[in-house]
Amino acid sequence: MFDNLIARAIVPVTIAVTGFVIFGCLLLYSFIKADLTASAFLTANNCADTVVKSTKSAMLEDNQQAIQNIVENIGTRADVKLIKIYGQDGKTRYSGRNDFESLSTTAEAHIASFLDSELGQTEVQRHEIDHDNGNLIISLPIFNEPQCSTADCHFHADEEEILGFFSIGISSHHLDETLTLLRNRMIIFSVMVLFLTVGGVTALLRMNLFLPILRLTYNAEQASQGVAEADLPKSDHKLGKLNRDFRLIVKQRDQALLALKALETPNRNVDNGSDQA
Amino acid sequence: MDPIKHETEDPLPDINPLREQVKTKIKKLELLSSTGLWILALFTMLSMGAFRNFDFLPPLSDSLRAALGTGPPVKYINGALVVYGFSAIILILTQMASDKKPRGALGHFGYLGAFYLFYHFSAGLAENFWAIFAVGLTILGLHSYHVWNYYHERIQEQTEILHELDKLMD
Structure with a gap:
């Protein structure tokens, strides 16, 4: 279940960011290529005009x-x-x-x-x-x-x-070389942006959401096995009220168990007394 | 008359039709969960056609081409594609965040097809093919993931109901 939670949080972000970065780079490359080609044609046109004038x-x-x-x-x-x-x-x-x-x-x-x-x-x-x-x-x-x-x-x-x-x-050798260089730099830059974005989002989610939930899950497991509230590992405060309420429930359970034990002990004493009598 | 005896003799309602209903619903949800992939496959096929510059289609007649007029400048289509891509991704992420029923896959397919056609008629398809393909894959991939996720949760709910019914049967 938890693995699914991680996947559900990270997969859409990864797809959206990766796709949009690739799309943006392709379109940007297309714009720059068109601009550089137009510039090369302008230069060539000026050269041709110079030859005609000469x-x-x-x-x-x-x-x-x-x-x-x-x-x-x-x-x-x-x-x-x-x-x-x-x-x-x-x-x-x-x-x-x-x-x-x-x-x-x-x-x-x-x-x-x-x-x-x-x-x-x-x-x-x-x-x-x-x-x-x-x-x-x-x-x-x-x-x-x-x-x-x-x-x-x-x-x-x-x-x-x-x-x-x-x-x-x-x-157009120089133009093609410039375009190839630009393409390679864009690929490197995109990969870096992708790693930073996806890695950053993953790290933030893990730190602020997944780890606190993992700790709460572990505490819930321990509590279900009978560990008292005081013996549960200390939690951080990232989940706020949820964590406090959980510990309160466990504490109430511990108190109820103590009260039950306290009730059971006099009864047992009474039973033992009546048996002896 | 003994009330306890009367209660035990009361026949339990037949839950088999209900179980069948749940099973049918699960099958329907399983079919629906793969619709995103079908649209993605359809888009890939359209992209293969666009990659070949739609050379398998008969050329438009001169009169029809004249009636359609000249295509818009490529830079305007590029601008529209950026706005569309950004909006569509935000829209799908919003749908996912609010756990809404996924809609609009065919609409996205239509928009992407229209972009291919606009680029084709403005003679800019070869330069911009990969950009449309990337944004299309992103939008439809994200949508497909949302569809799968949404229906998968519904299937899980129905499976739990089915297990409860099976327990009642036992």
Whole structure:
């Protein structure tokens, strides 16, 4: 019965705390992962924009070799996995690096979606992350600017809003490492919180409830075997009135027994006297 | 007429129907005590479907999807899930503390299913699957424990009555 009492007190607390801590950690991890990924995309977007700006003067001069050199030089970076510039028709014009076939396929899907989409939607950059291979890719349109449409050597009409597309795939190794580190730390922290919460609740319950009840149970067992109130082990005062009332009952029983004995003794003497007579 | 003789000749009422009633009640309570586990099993099956992103179901037609509109942003669903999870756990713990008859397991199953669907339509199921699964297991596990505990106590009461009746029979 007592084991059940302990189980009934601790099991719900354990389930509720464990479940909610795990749930909270999973959701928190999901939030942080989304925030870090968004931050990584923002950085990648800024990098992509920087590359597009750096090729601008070469594009204005229609210096194809310079553009190819810039793209190739950027492609020598270890964390760059793909770099490509596409024309208005979506065909590859310049390619610096293409390490992963899957990245190339994703980039082409992005370009196809740019070409298929409405004019307003082309302004939105496309991005994707592949956690399995540790890559993220970002594609954005290259817009026509007054300098392009009024250039002497390389003429684009005013109404051509998009002059081409740019795709860059970079390694998400650092992001994945950070996420793994965060996950491991969260697991360790959760386990510590769980042990402290469940252990703390168990210790408090044991100290303030289970042990006093255990002592009272032991006293009740002793009293039922005839031990007098004065001989019962001293109890603490954690159970308050219950403990006092129990000892009072045992004391009353002891007094009643004494009174009964006192009544029985004269009767016995009377009986003995009558027998002798 | 001898009153003592008259008393001993009086036949005892037949308590067999009462015993049968108690036995039937115990069986019914035993069945009820496992309902929490059934709901938990149902939720696990639903979660297996959600893990596969409900790919075994036919895709929604464009017209129906247009009628439903776009799903709510994932961050709103996350917020709702936190509020729901916290409230549901508090509610079940309160039910347990006041020794009330356990209710609402199907409701919780419905809510959790709705969360899976909302995440599915908002394209956030893959990221948040384990969060819903963990909170679902916690809520339904706690509820299941409450159901088992509650009916177990009722079974014990009925078993004691049955023992008393058996003593009377003897």
